[in-house]
Amino acid sequence: MKFSQYFLPTLKEVPSDAVIPSHILMVRAGMIRQLTAGVYSYLPLGLRVFKKIEKIVREEMDAIGGSEFYLPALSPNELWAETGRLEDYGDDIFRIKNRELVLAPTHEEVFTSIAKPNLISYKNLPQIWYQIQTKFRNEPRPRGGVLRGRQFTMKDAYSFDATWEGLDESYNKNAQAYRNIFTRCGLKFFTVTAFSGAMGGSESEEFMVEAEAGEDTVVISSDNKYSSNLEVAVSFSENIGRKNSGLEIEEFHTPNIKSIEELAGFLKITDKSRLAKSRLFVIPAKSEGKKDEYLLALVCGDDEFSETKLAKIFAGIRPGHPEELFDIAGAEAGSIGPVNLKNKTVKIIADLKLKDADELISGACKNDYHIKNIDLKRDVVGIEYFDIRTVKDGEETVDRSSKLRMTKAIEVGHIFKLGTRYAEALGAKYLDVNGKDNVIIMGSYGIGIERIAAAYIEQNHDKDGIIWSGEISPFDIHLISVNKKSDNIKAEAEKIYNELITAGYEVLFDDRDDISPGVKFKDADLIGVPVQVVVSDKNMKNGEIEIKERRTGDRYRIQISDFNQKIKEIIGNINKN
RNA sequence: CGGGGUGUGGCUCAGCCCGGUUAGAGCGCCUGGUUCGGGACCAGGAGGCCGGAGGUUCGAAUCCUCUCACCCCGACCA
Structure with a gap:
């Protein structure tokens, strides 16, 4: 290609609306131009790179027996309503104003609608279907150039299996294809489990590229054997233990003390582990006629709650609104604790670190008062313990063999075992050997094409520009x-x-x-x-x-x-x- | 959605507080000449409804109101 004939508009200066390296360099090197927030035009050089990435993706998907499709981006509202996702997605889905259509953010429904009338016998299974296509998501805040756009290219694949063992196999094939793809693209990547085991059979892994500009926080062990999304990460944590001095609980005045920091300052202590941090949550009623349930959760004062871990144990859980707190606890946030709750039906749980602990200090459920010498074993009947804390930088792995560090990462791929959710909702069934109806078991596998390019540049650039190598070099x-x-x-x-x-x-x-x-x-x-x-x-x-x-x-x-x-x-x- | 910020030639920005010549600079662009191994030099030139609407004023890029767009932090999402 002759430069004199090629459209390759390079920029000497840093564009005013770009902040992260990959965005700055993609614009400066004439790969992309922004049209409007989260929407980019791909210039010849950028397109060249994206197409090289797509080629690798195609080759690896074909290698595991994938069949390539090209499905419409426009799809009827009705289809999305059937799986309940029209509501679930809410404002994140683009809707067409003058037709009952949406711009698809992903394609489980559309693919399943094709599977339904065609994959009708166990003899038709398994299948791996994929496409490389433009996706639309009404991101509330696009950012990082092509890293989080409202319009982007995604390779999305779906597997259809007759058995759960079959799903495992399809899932593993896709996982291997992903490893091949990211390796060929020259990315230094790792995987994290996106769901903890608490969800049962439903596995999910994210393929991550370590980068300052990443939106995910992950923890990695120094021996690289353990990596996880911070939200669900686990670490070795020692029970804070009992002192067994048998002191009775005692209320004391703590004027205007709201936070653990303030309480520690007030008591002139530095070890906050026995200052139990309480938070009230609401578990909304699952069906009409039932009542909302309330949950009080405790962690050590120097720990933070993991709302993701809580959500995995108690589906649908949400933090209590300030107005609700007084009704339930009898006090406002900052003075709430496990003893003397106004509403006696509140379920109380605590982090594993607090198991059977005593001499704790927590809110008295009375504004401006706290209680000391709380013994969870003695004073809180029916308390249960779960892992609900967030891992901290520098902690050890569960087996104490390695140290954990926290870092930022870009998610370039996500694979998961969907199970029967979509097939069930849309009635996609097949007949087994015995002539019996069964719901098709699905998996779903996504890769962000532009994200790969951006992630690569985040990892491969210097003060002068981009440093390409290997197959994705333009x-x-x-x-x-x-x-x-x-x-x-x-x-x-x-x-x-x-x-x-x-x-x-x-x-x-x-x-x-x-x-x-x-x-x-x-x-x-x-x-x-x-x-x-x-x-x-x-x-x-x-x-x-x-x-x-x-x-x-x-x-x-x-x-x-x-x-x-x-x-x-x-x-x-x-x-x- | 909450908080903060920015809209001025193609690009990066100054001017705005404290209203008053013909709105500026650097880069880029055009013409001619000189250069030619790390974003050259000289001379000449083109290019602007100062984001939009309304208002205040003798007079608005500048002050006020509304509005639109974009960026950043957070919330949200994958």
Whole structure:
């Protein structure tokens, strides 16, 4: 590709609305331009990269027996209402104003609607179906350039199986395909379990790329054996134990003390573990006529609640509203505790660290008062214990073999075992060997195409620009002709260009006239093609061509006669790493 | 949705507080010339309804009201 004919608008300055490296560089390198919030135009260079990623995805999906589809983005409201997701998605789904249609954010329903009349016998199963298609999500706040957009390209795949063992197999195949895809894309990635075991059979894994710009917080053990989303992460945590001094509970005045910090300050103590932090939650009634249930949860004062863990134990749980608190506890937030609750039906649970602990201090359920010497074993009948705390940076793994660290990550892929939810709702059934009806068992597997590119750039850039390598690089070679208006350098470069093309390389040839060499070099570093080849008067005089590796900055002067051999070696080495 | 911020040539921004020539700079662009290995130089030139609407005023980029868009932090989501 000749630069002079290609539309590749590079920018010298940082665009004012970009903040994270990948966004800045994708705009500066002429890959994308923003049209409106969360919506981007893909320019030729960007499209080239995205298509390379799609090619890898296709090859790996095909390799596990996937069949490629292309489904509509428009779909009828009705279909979404059938699975209840029209409501579930709420404002996050784009709706068409003058038709009863939505712009699909994902395709479980549509794929299942095709499966239903066609996958009707166990003989039709299993199937892995996929597509690479534009998705629409009305993100309340798009951010990070192409990392979180309102319109983006997703590879979504769905598996259909007759048995749960079959689902495991399909799931594992997809997981392997994902590992292959991300490896080929040059990403350093890891997986985290997105659901804890509490959900039973339903497994789910996220494929993560560590990056400062990531939106997820994850914990990884230093030996890389354990990784998890912070929300559900577990660590070794020691029970704070009993003191067994047998002291009676005692109320004391704590004027205007609301937080654990304030309480610790008031009591002039630094160890907050025995200051039990209480929070009231509401578990909404599951059916008409039933009442909402209330839950008081306790963690150590130096810990935080994991609402995700709570939600996994108590479906539908939500924090109590300030107005509700007084009714239930008899006090406002900051003075609530497990003893003397106004409403006696409140269920009380505590974190495992507090199991059977005594001499605790907590709210007295009376504004501006706390109680000390609380003994959970003695004073709180029927208390139950669960893991409901959030892991902290630097803690040990459960088996104490390694330390945990916290980091930010970008989710580039997510796979999960759906089970029968969609097939059930839409009535997708098959007949088994015995002629009996069964609901099809599904899995769902997604990959964000643009996110892969953005994640790659987050991991591979320097102050000068992007550093591509391997299969997703837009070109193999960036050929630069350092030519004056009236010399034969450009003709020499053109000759080399044609030879490289013939040899099968994808070459970006900066053939622009009247552009000073510095501009060409800066553009080349910004665009980041792994190998730069410089043809100039200076080198040609000695019968040499220069090769520069983008990542290392290493330069080699090569005799023209050795050039073909040498370039092959260098490219080979780069792709190996 | 809550909080904060920004809209001024293609890009990055100054000017706004404290209203008053013809609205500026750098980069980019066009013409001519000189340059030619890390974002060159000289000379000349084009390009703006100062986001939009209303208001205050003799006079508004500047003050007031409303509105739209975009960005950031949070909430939400995957």
